[in-house]
Amino acid sequence: MSPIISIENLSKTYASGLSALKTVNLAIARGEIFALLGPNGAGKSTLINIVCGIVTPSTGTVTVDGHDIGSGYRGARKAIGLVPQELTTDAFESVWNTVSFTRGLFGLKKDPGHIERVLRDLSLWEKRDARLMTLSGGMKRRVLIAKALSHEPTVLFLDEPSAGVDVELRQDMWRMVRRLREQGVTVILTTHYIEEAEEMADRIGVIRKGEIILVEEKAELIRKLGRKQLTLQLQAPLAALPADLADRGLELSQGGQELVYTYDAKAERTGITGLLTDLGAAGIRFSDLRTSQSSLEDIFVDLVRERA
Amino acid sequence: MNWPAIRAIYRFEMSRFWRTAMQSILAPVISTSLYFVVFGAAIGSRMSTVDGVPYGLFIVPGLVMLALLTQSIANASFGIYFPRFAGTIYEILSAPISPVEVVLGYVGAAASKSILIGLIILATAALFVPLHIEHPVWMMAFLVLTAVTFSLFGFVIGLWADGFEKLQLVPLLVVTPLTFLGGSFYAIEMLPPFWRTVSLANPVVYLISGFRWAFFGTADVAIGISLAMTGLFLAVCLGLVAWIFRTGYRLKS
Numbered sequence: 001m002s003p004i005i006s007i008e009n010l011s012k013t014y015a016s017g018l019s020a021l022k023t024v025n026l027a028i029a030r031g032e033i034f035a036l037l038g039p040n041g042a043g044k045s046t047l048i049n050i051v052c053g054i055v056t057p058s059t060g061t062v063t064v065d066g067h068d069i070g071s072g073y074r075g076a077r078k079a080i081g082l083v084p085q086e087l088t089t090d091a092f093e094s095v096w097n098t099v100s101f102t103r104g105l106f107g108l109k110k111d112p113g114h115i116e117r118v119l120r121d122l123s124l125w126e127k128r129d130a131r132l133m134t135l136s137g138g139m140k141r142r143v144l145i146a147k148a149l150s151h152e153p154t155v156l157f158l159d160e161p162s163a164g165v166d167v168e169l170r171q172d173m174w175r176m177v178r179r180l181r182e183q184g185v186t187v188i189l190t191t192h193y194i195e196e197a198e199e200m201a202d203r204i205g206v207i208r209k210g211e212i213i214l215v216e217e218k219a220e221l222i223r224k225l226g227r228k229q230l231t232l233q234l235q236a237p238l239a240a241l242p243a244d245l246a247d248r249g250l251e252l253s254q255g256g257q258e259l260v261y262t263y264d265a266k267a268e269r270t271g272i273t274g275l276l277t278d279l280g281a282a283g284i285r286f287s288d289l290r291t292s293q294s295s296l297e298d299i300f301v302d303l304v305r306e307r308a
Numbered sequence: 309m310n311w312p313a314i315r316a317i318y319r320f321e322m323s324r325f326w327r328t329a330m331q332s333i334l335a336p337v338i339s340t341s342l343y344f345v346v347f348g349a350a351i352g353s354r355m356s357t358v359d360g361v362p363y364g365l366f367i368v369p370g371l372v373m374l375a376l377l378t379q380s381i382a383n384a385s386f387g388i389y390f391p392r393f394a395g396t397i398y399e400i401l402s403a404p405i406s407p408v409e410v411v412l413g414y415v416g417a418a419a420s421k422s423i424l425i426g427l428i429i430l431a432t433a434a435l436f437v438p439l440h441i442e443h444p445v446w447m448m449a450f451l452v453l454t455a456v457t458f459s460l461f462g463f464v465i466g467l468w469a470d471g472f473e474k475l476q477l478v479p480l481l482v483v484t485p486l487t488f489l490g491g492s493f494y495a496i497e498m499l500p501p502f503w504r505t506v507s508l509a510n511p512v513v514y515l516i517s518g519f520r521w522a523f524f525g526t527a528d529v530a531i532g533i534s535l536a537m538t539g540l541f542l543a544v545c546l547g548l549v550a551w552i553f554r555t556g557y558r559l560k561s
Contacts, residue, residue, distance in 0.1 A: 015561065052398075052401075052402040053401055054560065055561055056556055056561070073404065074406075075404075077403060078404045080402065082398070084398050086395050088394055088396045089396065090394070092324070093320075093323075097323075102399060102403075104312045104319075105312075105317070105399060105400070105403035105404075106313070106403055107310040107313055107404055108312060109312065
């Protein structure tokens with residue numbers, strides 16, 4: 001199936017001379033949840049803003065659902081709902097009016113039934129007549145999401161959705177994103193909370209200094225770049241590794257209290273059985289053992305550091 | 309044409325007007341009444357007629373024009389500047405709307421508001437002087453043309469301004485002086501010859517003169533020239549707005 005968003009050779013240099021994006025190529029598949037990870041200032045928002053029509057690209061082309069964002073901007077933008085990073089709302093408008101306003105901007109006829117559903121889904125129904133300035137930050141975030149969903153988009157952009165959001169709203173949001181995915185909506189989110197990407201995304205892209213340095217299925221990424229570690233707690237501390245275990249890739253830590261074995265989880269032979277046998281033969285006894293797998297966060301930190 | 313979007317912007321802008329109805333309607337009514345008390349009753353009673361028109365009546369078109377220009381600029385500039393300032397402009401930029409539709413929504417609402425205020429001022433004036441309009445259709449035509457032209461101008465100011473100070477700067481330093489010196493309260497021919505010639509460089513002279521002609525059938529400048537000049541300002545403002553949208557000036561980075 002053709003991608004719903006395809007970005008080719010996209011670059012952006014701002015008038016100030018800042019090169020925010022350098023030749024970005026990216027294809028987003030229909031119906032997937034794509035997380036764009038990157039440190040602050042990496043170009044995440046610039047990329048989103050170009051696709052949504054808020055920033056003009058310097059070079060390159062972007063198509064959304066087959067519509068070029070320049071020549072076919074109406075078709076492209078109709079498909080997109082955008083939840084911006086900043087909590088920007090009109091202070092004096094009511095929740096109902098501001099959400100209906102957005103639907104109007106996108107050229108759709110009034111549909112009070114749809115607006116009601118969206119407001120109820122986001123726990124905003126009780127607040128429908130409240131003026132926006134009376135709402136808390138979390139409620140405003142909900143309103144921005146409601147606005148983005150008011151015109152039934154097929155692609156939803158969430159730019160840093162969980163910045164300044166409490167646990168309850170974050171979980172509501174994750175539930176909502178899954179529900180949208182079931183309806184076939186493509187979701188693209190930017191975040192620097194790795195946990196968020198780990199929880200929700202199907203695929204992950206990492207952007208650094210205006211370049212996409214990696215795009216991978218989440219599971220594959222964790223498997224490929226993730227390492228597993230087996231930690232053995234020793235009964236008696238060791239001063240040094242026995243000579244016949246030296247080539248096993250073992251490390252002593254915690255002042256000789258622990259023995260750490262790093263291995264490749266995807267390899268057919270992890271070497272654990274042999275290691276345990278050898279340890280027994282060497283008379284090294286352990287009181288406990290645990291294994292751990294590097295999280296997306298570890299991978300991300302490694303990736304960004306490696307190329308800095 | 310994305311009509312729902314134009315309607316949405318128009319309604320949004322008009323609701324701001326009704327929300328502040330006290331301020332937006334009462335203020336011009338009071339200031340017009342004050343002008344009538346000061347210029348019409350106090351000073352006007354000591355003046356003879358201007359071009360055969362009693363002074364109190366003579367200043368009516370000028371007063372309406374004064375309000376029309378300032379209100380058009382204020383409404384339109386604030387209407388587009390505020391979303392830029394608050395950040396809500398993202399919504400307009402990311403919606404499937406063409407520049408023409410954006411302008412129709414914002415400028416249409418700003419012009420509607422100032423036309424409404426112009427008519428309210430006319431009604432207020434009718435309480436003070438026996439109002440007689442020689443060419444009512446032309447009067448409305450000038451009213452609408454001027455409101456649209458200066459709402460467009462206000463829209464340009466709202467796009468250009470990068471602070472509230474700049475927003476006030478042009479109306480304060482350029483438009484108000486030009487309006488006062490454009491013959492709101494006097495006929496150009498009352499001036500010494502030198503200043504009469506200087507006044508002809510003031511675009512507002514043509515607007516007020518044309519408007520006054522619609523009321524009394526006499527004017528400082530030939531009606532054809534007034535109309536042509538008004539059309540020219542409209543064209544200049546349209547050109548400016550078109551240029552802004554084509555280049556993304558101050559709207560998109």
